[in-house]
Amino acid sequence: METSILRVKNLKKEYSLGKDNTNLVIPDLNLEIKQGEFVCIMGSSGSGKSTLLYLLGGLDDPSGGEVFVNGHLMPSGQNENALFRRESMGVVFQHNNLIPGLNLLENILVAAFLVQKNRKEARQKAIRLMNELGIGDLQERFPAQVSGGEQQRCSIARALVNDPDILLADEPTGSLNSSSTEKVLEIFAELHSRGQTIVMVTHEIEAACYAEKVVYLRDGIFIDAFNMDRTSDRSKNEKALLGWLTEKGW
Ligand SMILES: Nc1ncnc2c1ncn2[C@@H]1O[C@H](COP(=O)(O)OP(=O)(O)O)[C@@H](O)[C@H]1O
Numbered sequence: 001m002e003t004s005i006l007r008v009k010n011l012k013k014e015y016s017l018g019k020d021n022t023n024l025v026i027p028d029l030n031l032e033i034k035q036g037e038f039v040c041i042m043g044s045s046g047s048g049k050s051t052l053l054y055l056l057g058g059l060d061d062p063s064g065g066e067v068f069v070n071g072h073l074m075p076s077g078q079n080e081n082a083l084f085r086r087e088s089m090g091v092v093f094q095h096n097n098l099i100p101g102l103n104l105l106e107n108i109l110v111a112a113f114l115v116q117k118n119r120k121e122a123r124q125k126a127i128r129l130m131n132e133l134g135i136g137d138l139q140e141r142f143p144a145q146v147s148g149g150e151q152q153r154c155s156i157a158r159a160l161v162n163d164p165d166i167l168l169a170d171e172p173t174g175s176l177n178s179s180s181t182e183k184v185l186e187i188f189a190e191l192h193s194r195g196q197t198i199v200m201v202t203h204e205i206e207a208a209c210y211a212e213k214v215v216y217l218r219d220g221i222f223i224d225a226f227n228m229d230r231t232s233d234r235s236k237n238e239k240a241l242l243g244w245l246t247e248k249g250w
Pocket residue numbers: 015016017023025043044045046047048049050051052
């Protein structure tokens with residue numbers, strides 16, 4: 001039986017734009033993601049994809065509604081159980097936000113030390129992840145001393161170091177060249193095949209076809225979902241997805 005790892009219930013996000021003026025970005029969103037699913041969120045620019053990901057990652061508070069992870073209500077408020085959020089969600093951004101003055105290993109350890117008590121184990125875990133992601137030789141390099149793709153692989157390691165229930169990624173390949181893009185997406189595919197639940201925002205059809213399902217948002221509203229045909233090859237899925245997106249007004 002497939003179980004739901006993430007449940008979004010009547011989620012609402014409204015930004016205040018000063019006195020009596022608000023921007024309703026997500027009116028009332030319901031969404032369910034199953035354990036081990038690799039889901040991609042698509043929608044035109046401004047449709048609320050990043051806003052949704054921030055809410056899922058607990059980086060911003062909803063104006064209404066709830067997010068449940070493994071049946072547990074995600075607490076809101078900056079300090080309310082930040083540990084729960086750090087353990088549940090690992091987040092990768094388009095611009096990786098690595099700390100320039102720390103080397104790659106230290107960047108990963110910063111995230112690990114916020115959650116894990118045993119520093120030796122955290123360090124071993126970080127080094128293992130770096131090796132798995134092909135950046136094992138770059139532990140002592142600073143972010144400015146490695147390529148964009150290597151920086152992004154470091155930020156994936158940082159996101160994974162606390163074994164999050166869900167890996168969230170907002171346009172993770174948006175600023176990478178095509179060979180780095182492919183490497184990062186292959187890493188996502190590998191993580192998914194090992195059971196990692198992934199929610200990725202992208203506007204690239206090629207990237208979306210690494211997922212098994214695409215959720216389409218318009219003005220923060222769930223419009224429809226597209227399931228990849230796993231018996232079909234990637235180029236056929238790309239064509240089918242493009243047709244579907246065009247139909248949705250992408
Ligand atoms: N802090 C903010 N204050 C006010 N409006 C915002 C803020 N952040 C995003 N928005 C607005 O919310 C809408 C959705 O933005 P976003 O989630 O970034 O969309 P997407 O990632 O799909 O391009 C846009 O209209 C954007 O201008």
